[in-house]
Amino acid sequence: MTAPIVPILPETIALAAEILSEGGLVAIPTETVYGLAADAANPEAIARLYEAKGRPRFNPLIAHVSSWEMAEREAAFSPLARTCAEAFWPGPLTLVLPAREDGRVVDLARAGLGTLALRWPKQRAATALIEVFGRPLVAPSANRSGHISPTRAEHVAEDLGERISLILDGGPCDVGMESSILGFEDDEPVLLRPGGLPTEMIADRLGKRVRAYGGHARINAPGQLKSHYAPKARLRLNAAAPEDDEGFLAFGSFVPGDLSLSTRGDLVEAAANLFEMLRSLDTRFERIAVSPIPGTGLGEAINDRLERAAYRE
Numbered sequence: 001m002t003a004p005i006v007p008i009l010p011e012t013i014a015l016a017a018e019i020l021s022e023g024g025l026v027a028i029p030t031e032t033v034y035g036l037a038a039d040a041a042n043p044e045a046i047a048r049l050y051e052a053k054g055r056p057r058f059n060p061l062i063a064h065v066s067s068w069e070m071a072e073r074e075a076a077f078s079p080l081a082r083t084c085a086e087a088f089w090p091g092p093l094t095l096v097l098p099a100r101e102d103g104r105v106v107d108l109a110r111a112g113l114g115t116l117a118l119r120w121p122k123q124r125a126a127t128a129l130i131e132v133f134g135r136p137l138v139a140p141s142a143n144r145s146g147h148i149s150p151t152r153a154e155h156v157a158e159d160l161g162e163r164i165s166l167i168l169d170g171g172p173c174d175v176g177m178e179s180s181i182l183g184f185e186d187d188e189p190v191l192l193r194p195g196g197l198p199t200e201m202i203a204d205r206l207g208k209r210v211r212a213y214g215g216h217a218r219i220n221a222p223g224q225l226k227s228h229y230a231p232k233a234r235l236r237l238n239a240a241a242p243e244d245d246e247g248f249l250a251f252g253s254f255v256p257g258d259l260s261l262s263t264r265g266d267l268v269e270a271a272a273n274l275f276e277m278l279r280s281l282d283t284r285f286e287r288i289a290v291s292p293i294p295g296t297g298l299g300e301a302i303n304d305r306l307e308r309a310a311y312r313e
C-alpha cells in the first residue's frame, strides 16, 4: 500500500504524531526539502528510517526542534553558536554542536558521533508537528539514498510511498535546497554543506570568515559523499548550449522544450526550481546540459548539488 498524501490539519498532525510515537515514519514538509521524520529518541524507528532510505548507516541525521528549550536539552551552544542560531532560526541552517550526555536523541541517530546536528525549521507544519510530538524528530531528506531530494509531496510518494505510513502535504518547498550545515572548530565557523542560507549572510552576521570544509581531519562531515543527488541522466555542466540529444537546464532565457531555473537570473528562484527541474528532465533525456550558474549567494549550494549530480565514479 502506498502512503496517503494528506493536507495539513490539526487531525492529520495528530495522526502523524501518533504514527511517530509508535515508531513509524512520516514525510513532512519543511521550507528546504521534504523530510522523512522519525522519533529521534527511538532506536528502532531510526533503524527503520535508515532501511527505508537505503542509507549508509554511518551517515548521521539532523534532529529538528521547535523551541530553544528543546534545542538546549540536546546540545551545548557556545556564545558564537548561540548568536548564529538566534540570527537564523527558525530557518534553513543546521548547526553541528557537542551533544549533551543526557540528551534524548539516541546514539544511532548521531551514528555514534559526539556531535549532534540540530535545526529549527521555519515551515509551520513542521514546527506544529514537533510541538505536538513534544521532542525532536530526526528527518533526512525524504528520498532514497542517492536520489534527488523531494520538494513536493508527490516526489516523496514516487520514491518512498511504499515504505512509509503518511505524507503531509505542505505544497512546494519555499527554499527548495537542503539547509546549510555549519560546524565549529576552536569556535571558528566551518561550512560543512552549502545550502539554503547563503554563506555570505552567515559570515556577515558573525563578522567572521566562514571556512569551507576541506576534508581536514578534525571535524567529521560524513555526509559529503562525492556522488549524491544522482539523476539517471548524465549531466554536462557549464554548457553554453545543448547538443542535439541533450535536454537543457538554462539559467536565464531559454527555448521551448528546455527548462530555465530562472528566466530573470534570480538565484533564489533557481534554488527553489533546481531539484524539480532535474527530475523532470531526467524522465525525458539521457543527457542534460546545464548553463553556468554564478557562484554567489545560493549559487554556491546550487553548484555544489550540480557537481554531485554530475559526478560519476
Ligand code: TXA
Pocket: 030, 032, 033, 034, 035, 036, 059, 060, 061, 062, 094, 096, 110, 113, 115, 116, 117, 119, 139, 140, 141, 142, 177, 178, 179, 180, 181, 192, 220, 221, 222, 223, 224
Ligand atoms: O534541509 C535539510 O537539512 C533537510 C530537511 C529535511 O531538514 N534534511 C537533510 O538531511 O538534508 P540529510 O540527512 O539528507 O542530510 C544531513 C546531513 C548529512 O550529510 C549528514 O552527514 C550531516 O547532515 N550530519 C548530520 N549529523 C552530523 C554531525 N554530527 N556532524 C557532521 N555532519 C552531520
Ligand code: MG
Pocket: 140, 141, 149
Ligand atoms: Mg539528503
